[in-house]
Amino acid sequence: MKNFTSVKDVEDPVALVQKALALKANPFNPDFARGKKVGLIFLNPSLRTRLSSQIAVQNLGAEAIVLDIGKDGWALEFEDGVKMNGSKAEHIKEAAGVMGQYFDVLGVRTFPELKDRELDYSEQLLNAFIKYSGLPVVSLESATLHPLQSLADWMTIAEHWDKKERPKVVLTWAPHVKALPQAVPNSFVEWMKAAPVDLTITHPEGYELAGQFAESVPVEYNQARALEGADFVYVKNWSSYHQYGQILNQDESWSFGSEQLALTNNAKVMHCLPVRRGLVIKDEILDGPNAIHLQQAKNRIYSAQAVFAELLG
Amino acid sequence: MKNFTSVKDVEDPVALVQKALALKANPFNPDFARGKKVGLIFLNPSLRTRLSSQIAVQNLGAEAIVLDIGKDGWALEFEDGVKMNGSKAEHIKEAAGVMGQYFDVLGVRTFPELKDRELDYSEQLLNAFIKYSGLPVVSLESATLHPLQSLADWMTIAEHWDKKERPKVVLTWAPHVKALPQAVPNSFVEWMKAAPVDLTITHPEGYELAGQFAESVPVEYNQARALEGADFVYVKNWSSYHQYGQILNQDESWSFGSEQLALTNNAKVMHCLPVRRGLVIKDEILDGPNAIHLQQAKNRIYSAQAVFAELLG
C-alpha cells in the first residue's frame, strides 16, 4: 500500500479488516514506530477523525502533529503557474514539499466545495499533497471518499455478523438542512462492493451516486421495499451528484425511525456521525438497542491504526 | 473518587492536598499511566488550565489530547428531543459518547452564559459530558465551580502556614469591567469550609454568593473590618448571583492595594489569574513580596496531577 485514499489502494481489504480487529484487541504498541512523525493536516473541522487519528498514531508509538491549515497556518494556492499576488500566502508545492521533509506519513483532510463537480471529483487538493509531499498520504476524508470511515464500518459489520450467508446491507438517504458531500456514501459503496455483503441503495430520484462508485449496485427508489429483510441499514444524507451539490428535497418521511426499523430484519442501524437527531435518524433509534454508531466511531481508532501501521511499518 | 467537579466528590480533601504536595516534590512519573489517554475539552478559552492540565497528564506518562469544541470541532446541541435542523451539528449524546470510547478520563471546561441562573447552576453541560461519556470527568472549570483552582489554592495556603492555629482567610470582591462567573469564589468558599482555616467573605451588598456554597460563612460588608488580622486575602471579582450576572457597581475603593494590605496581618495576597492590574489588584501588591499568585498558578499543575492520578490509577 503506497497511499490510502480509496479501497483501490488496498491489495487485500479483508486482511486489512482483520488487522484492524486484531489491533482493537491489542492496541498499545509503543515500540512499533518510535521516533516516526505523522503530520495530520486539516483543511476542515473534524472531531472523530482528529481524535481517532491522533490516538491511532500514539498507540503505535509515533508522534502526531496536528496542523489546521488556514487557522494555524494560512490559505494555500493550488493552481499551477499563477502569479501569487492575491491573498494566498503559499503554494501547495512548497507547503506539501516542506511537510514531505518533516514527516514520515501525512494524513490530509479536505472537503469538496460542492460547486464545481469536475474540480471536486478530480481530488485536486489530496492529489497535490500526494504529488508534492512525496510521502505516503492517508485520506482523513477527501472531496469524494472517506476510506477510514468505510474501513471502520466494515469492521463494525464484521463484529456483528458471524453467519455464513451474506448480510443484506442497505444504504439509505435521509434528509438534512445542509448540502453535504457524497464522500461517505461513495466510499461506503466502494468498500461494500469488496465486502462479503449484498448491498442495496435507496434514495429519492435525483440522488443517484456517481457511476464510478455505484455502478452495478441495485438502487431501489422505494425506501420501504429496500429495507425489507435488511440486516444492516446505513443512514446518511448526501447532496445531489447529478444536480451537483443541490438539495433536491428534504422529505422527512425518509427520516429513519421505528417505522422504518420495523421493516427490516431487526437491522443494526449505522451512521458515520455527526448525526442530526430527529432529522436524519430519530431519537428512538439512536437511543435504542439497534444503533451501533458509537461502535463505528470507536472502530475509527483501529481502522486508522491499521492503515498507519501499514504505512509506517 | 468517581468524578472531580466539587469538593463533595472528594472523600478526604486533606489527603488530596497532601498527595498534590508530594507530587510537586516528585512530579515526573512516566510509567504511572503509560498508554492511557486523557481528553481535554475546551468550550472556552484558557491559558493556565490548558497548559497545566497537559503538563499534569504528561507527567503521569499518559497522552493528553486537547480539543477546542466550536473551533476544532463544531457547536453542540445539549437539549434533549429536539429536531436538529438549526446550526448545531452534533448532539452531546454522540459527541460525549464518542469521547467515552476514545479516552480513559475526560477534562471539560465550560463557562456560564450568566443569563439564566437556573440553567447555569444546573451544570447542564458538565453533567451531560458525565452522563453521556460514561467516563470519570474532571472539571477544568464549570459554570459554577473551579475545583482544580481551589485545590491549588489550598496547597498554596498550606505551603505558607505551619502554625497550629487556624489562619484567617478573607475572600474579598474587587471591581472589574466585565461580568465574571461566580465559579472561583463559589469553589474557594466550598473548599475553604473543608480546610482548617477561618474564612470571612467581604463584598458590597448585592454580591452575596449562592447559599448552597456560602451558607454558614460570615459576610462582612465593610472591607476594612473584614481584612483586620487576615493571614491570607483572596481577591476576586464576580458578578451578582441574586441579580444574576449583573455588574452592580465598579467601586474602585475595593481595588486591593497597599492601603488594604496595611490592615491585614501582613497577609499573603492571592488571585486565580488572569488578573486585571490596577483594577482588581494594584501593581504595588502584585509586584511586591506578599503576592503569591504565581505560586498558586504553579500549583495548578500538581492539583491537576493529583486528580488525574486518582482517576487514572
Next chain:
Amino acid sequence: MKNFTSVKDVEDPVALVQKALALKANPFNPDFARGKKVGLIFLNPSLRTRLSSQIAVQNLGAEAIVLDIGKDGWALEFEDGVKMNGSKAEHIKEAAGVMGQYFDVLGVRTFPELKDRELDYSEQLLNAFIKYSGLPVVSLESATLHPLQSLADWMTIAEHWDKKERPKVVLTWAPHVKALPQAVPNSFVEWMKAAPVDLTITHPEGYELAGQFAESVPVEYNQARALEGADFVYVKNWSSYHQYGQILNQDESWSFGSEQLALTNNAKVMHCLPVRRGLVIKDEILDGPNAIHLQQAKNRIYSAQAVFAELLG
C-alpha cells in the same frame, strides 16, 4: 548561551552550525531531555516554525506544548503601570510569569506591527517574555530577527560549499504585495557577517536595512551587477526600514527568474518561505535544480534542535 534571539547570543556560531549538522545526521535522541517541557508560544501564524520546533523538541525527548495566544488564550497587555480596564485580559507579567513556572525553555513568536519603528525595534514583546518568564527564551522569529532561520540558512550553505575560498552570497530584494517585516533579511545579514562568506546586498533605493545589522556590508543598487559571480542568492521581500513599513515600489523586474540566474555563477537560490511564486521568485527557478528552499526548510528542524539542545542540556 542564555537565550537565542540573535547571533550575538551565540558564543561560537561555527560550532553551533556543526552541532546542527551533526544532529541532522542523527536526530533522534529521546533520552536527552526526557521529562523537560518546552512551551511554544505563537502570537502570529506559522507553518514551518510551528512544525519544525515541535519536531525538534520531540527528537530530544522533551514535551512541546503549543499555545496560540489570542486564539487559545487571550490578548495580552505589554504596557507597564496601566489600569487594565480595556480589552486586554492579562498582563505579560503574569502570563510569562506563569509560563516560567510551567516550562524549562520557552519559544516565542512575535511579529512587528510595522507602524512604530522604535517600538518594533525595541523588541518589547520578546524582551518581556525573557524578563518575566525568567526562562531561556528562543526566538521563533521576533519583530526584527529570525535567528533559527538564519542558522538553517547557514547550514544549507555549508552543505553546498566545500571549497576553501569564501562563496559570494547575495541577498536580493524582490517585490511583494504586502508589507513584510525586515526580520529575515536583518537576521541573514547578521549571521552571514559571522560566516566565512562574502556578502553583498542589493535592493532598490529606499530599502536600506537598519544600520545596526547591515553596516559594513556592501550595497549594490544594480541587481544585475550584484548578482555577477554569485554562488548563493537569497531572494526576499521586505518593507522599507527608513520609511518605516512602507512599500516603496513593486518593480517586478526584481522578481528572480532565469534571466537573473544567468548572471550568477550557477548560484543556488534560497528563500525562507512562504514564497509568492511568480512574484518573488519565478516557477522556472523554484521548480529547477538551483532552488534549495526545501533543504533550508528541512534544516529548520536541526537548527531548532541544536538550539533547544543547548538550552535544555
